[in-house]
Amino acid sequence: MSIQKLQPFLAEQYENFPKGRTVGVVVLRTTQSETIFRTEGTGEPMCSEYVQAGLLPEHDASIPRLVMTKRKQVAPERRKGREFLRSHNLLYNAPKGDTICALNTNAPCEMCIDCFLYGFAAGGEGAQKSRVWTEDAFSVLPATELIGDRTINAIFETGTMRDEKGNASTALNTSEYIKPGVHFLDIITLKDVTADELRYALGNILLTTRYGAVSSRVGRMENRILGIFGGIAELPSSLELVQGVYDKLITDGKSLEHPFNTDALASATQTVIANWVTKRGISLQLSTDEQNDVIADVDRHWSPEEQETFLKRLDESYAPLRKVKSEGKKKGKKEE
Incomplete structure (x- = not known):
């Protein structure tokens, strides 16, 4: 079982103090419908940033x-x-x-799996730093190629855009997507x-299929x-990865137009990350089969x-920590 190959970079059980073991995962996220990522309400532009196109001097x-x-990834x-x-x-x-x-x-x-793995801070009696570290994910192609406008109209209960008097409905707003x-x-x-925490996070x-605003639609x-990598340090950043893939696609003579072939992009990405085992602190990359x-x-x-057995086993692995917390609270009450 290939997950055992990652054992040097996995903890045997939950520990309060970090010991420098990391598992890095490279994820390709592809929109399958219109999608909205923005920081404000309706009508605001999509989240975007001006960054260097590639890593090579000719692509600067x-x-x-x-x-x-990052929040739009981890919250869903x-x-x-x-x-x-x-x-x-299994929530308490x-x-x-x-x-x-x-x-x-x-x-x-x-006390739940989510609190122990993803962390908590506000409102509780303590704090737990997340052990799932995320960062902003960037599109490969320029934003100007990837955004469209959609006009939203009000439909009456008759199913048409005219009321009982024949008056036409007006547009509610125009929004980017x-x-x-x-x-x-x-x-x-x-x-x-x-x-088991690795299995839970992956x-x-x-299993998550909906992201961003208006995710029910x-x-x-x-x-x-x-x-999937193992090591004692983080992988290169998402931005560095995107820039490296951009360089690779341009060098290979690919036309960077939307829609771009997903398999071609995946192949270029895997070529770029194949060199990451030479980076400082990265020791292992699983093969495709692994x-x-x-x-x-x-x-x-x-x-x-197997879901119930798996989740209960993971939940029970935190039982000693819950006992320590419970005893700490009782001791504090007696001292008062």
């Missing part, structure tokens, strides 16, 4: 690239995992009050995680893992037949 011109911010993935924790009664009551652990309520339970088939390259770093990435996305075995292992553990 600045271009606008779409940005999928956390919610996906929490769906299954909730279905198996917050320390203060009787509310079940939930995001954005300032009342984390501090990201086109289907847009590619974002992303780096995710897992710090001092156990094998499962959240592979748009925002469909496919996540594809292109590389990577596929890890993904198959994740799929098996998340299957309906």
Whole structure:
């Protein structure tokens, strides 16, 4: 089982103090529908930044690239995992009050899988730093190629754009959207995680399919893992990866027009990251077969037949930490 090859970079059990073990994951995120990534409300432009096009001197011109911010990645993935924790009664009551652990309520339970892995801070009696490190993901092509406009109209209950008196409906607003088939390259770093925590985090990435605003209508996305690394340091940044892939595509004479072939992009990306084992602090890259075995292992553990056993086993691995917290609270009360 190829996940065992990553064992030198995995923790045997959860520990409070970091020990410099990292597993890096390269993810290709491809929009499958219109998608909206913005920081403000309706009508605001898509998130984008001007950055250098490539790493080579001849590609040093600045271009606008779409940005999928770190929070827009990790929040939907956390919610996906929490769906299954909730279905198996693996979310706990917050320390203060009787509310079940939930995001954005300032009342984390501090005891569930999500709290231990993704961290918590606000509202609790302590803090836990996330061991799933993310960063902004960038589009490969310029933003100007990837954005369209959509006009939203008001439809009456008759199903038409005219009311009972025959008056025409007016446009509500015009909003930007990201086109289907847009590619974002992303780096995710897992710090001092156990094998089951690795399965949990990868499962959240592979199972999450909706991102951004209005995700009940748009925002469909496919996540594809292109590389898994082990080491004592982080992988190069998402921006460096995108710039390296841009250089590779230009050097190969590819026409960078939307829509761009996903398999061609994946191949170019895998060529670029194949050299990363020479980077300082990166010791191991799984082969394609080993990577596929890890993904198959994740799929098996998340299957309906094994999901409950897997999640309860991971949940029970934190039991000693919960006991320590509980004893600490009792001791504090006696001292008062």
